[in-house]
Amino acid sequence: xxxxxxxxxxxxxxxxxxxxxxxxxxxxxxxxxxxxxxxxxxxxxxxxxxxxxxxxxxxxxx
Numbered sequence: 001x002x003x004x005x006x007x008x009x010x011x012x013x014x015x016x017x018x019x020x021x022x023x024x025x026x027x028x029x030x031x032x033x034x035x036x037x038x039x040x041x042x043x044x045x046x047x048x049x050x051x052x053x054x055x056x057x058x059x060x061x062x
Contacts, residue, residue, distance in 0.1 A: 002010075025032075
């Protein structure tokens with residue numbers, strides 16, 4: 001399976017990756033609020049569309 005060294009490396013890599021991503025996000029937070037102002041509505045629309053497709057599939061199957 002995996003050796004002890006590989007598991008330690010994977011754990012350290014994961015911790016470092018999450019830390020770097022978090023710091024980068026905090027740094028760019030103001031810029032994201034400015035540039036991606038109405039993105040939540042696109043997400044809601046997309047999720048609604050997917051839910052409607054699943055409902056159509058469910059009702060047409062029965």
